[in-house]
Amino acid sequence: MIVVADVVAIHELATDENEWNDAAAVLDLREIWKGSAASIIEVVYPQGLLCPAPPRFVVGERVLAFLGRDQAEAWYAVGLSYGTLYPDDAELADFRAATESALELQAVRQGLSARRQRDLRIEWLVEAASRPGTRWHGLYELHPQSDGLHSYYDRSRPRLAGRPALRAEQLQRIARGFTHQPPLDRTLPMALGVLDSLTSPKVDQAAAAAIATLVAREQAPYWIRDALMLLLRRLGDEDPAARIAVLGELHDRVETETLRGLWRQITAQYRLGEVEPLADREPRVGGVGSDTPS
Structure with a gap:
């Protein structure tokens, strides 16, 4: 499930030393982009975890959360710290567009050849890499090694078979997004790495x-x-x-x-x-x- 929600409360859970989750965040759902749920839900998470980094729920903030359900039907953040994001309004619009496009691709991919599916996926990643809000997500999948520390610990890489060769038009699109709003986070070297041939x-x-x-x-x-x-x-x-x-x-x-x-x-x-x-x-x-x- 993908939701935009207000974090309204956090409370500790009674746990023993063998249990993973020690806290629950109460979310008031503003929007549901994928899935279904009641308007108020609780998300359990390991607040005290040091490594890997846990999800973050900050009371009073609006969170974009990627959620799953465990065997006990409790909601949890998929990907730990990668599953709770705090975009501003413009960045949230980027995520909304990327999510809508991804859902459309999922609906039409059946019956397509593996090559066509891969081409559509790369096109989706290029569009994500061209937008400030989703820039890291697109760039990382296109060139995981451009974020050396994160890719070092990433057990699922490589997601694509090698670094894909992008068309000139795709590179230009990423470049336009880069020059329109130059990044001040780690996507700065990532984008320069992807654009190294341009x-x-x-x-x-x-x-x-x-x-x-x-x-x-x-x-x-x-x-x-x-x-x-x-x-x-x-x-x-x-x-x-x-x-x-x-x-x-x-x-x-x-x-x-x-x-x-x-x-x-x-x-x-x-x-x-x-x-x-x-x-x-x-x-x-x-x-x-x-x-x-x-």
Whole structure:
């Protein structure tokens, strides 16, 4: 079941040490996109779980929840932290469109050849990757390795047999979505990875603006190394890996002043000029979906 709901309450469950779920969230359903249920439901979940990351239910927030039912007929979040999302209004519209399209595809796929089903699936993923709200979901399925930490722990990969070759029109569509609203989350390097074969000054400019925004933060995310390397590659740098080596290894904290010094060098060398940062934004609720800790 897929629902949009208000989280109205959370209460602890009486459990013993062998039980998985220790809490229940009370949801007031606004919309049901798939499935059926009463207007008020309870969803059990392992609130105290550390790893893997549990679902998050925040009282007073609107949640997009992907739910299943266990053998005891209790509702639970499918995919743990990936099954409770907190999109804004525009992002919710992206998810609604993606869900409607997916349901339409499920209805017509019977009788289609395996190749045709795969082509339709890839087309659906491209459309998802082109929209800010569903960007991570589309990009991850198209190129799981572009999100190295999540794909490392993903037992179900690869979902597609190898990285699919996208048509020029499909790459352009993803690029248009990227330049229209450059991402400030881990989909920045993911999108640059998918678009690595597409020459586009507009993509370069959008990537530079996103990186400038992240560089201005007190603490940049670890994946800014990947974003910088991919931008340097697009700009024709001879050895991007050597350039970003000053930022340390993946597990090292990115030193802010070192990062800013490197960025000044890059903007000067490639004559990027004064890159205007984007309006910075943070997720409404962290630790879920693409922001799941790894």
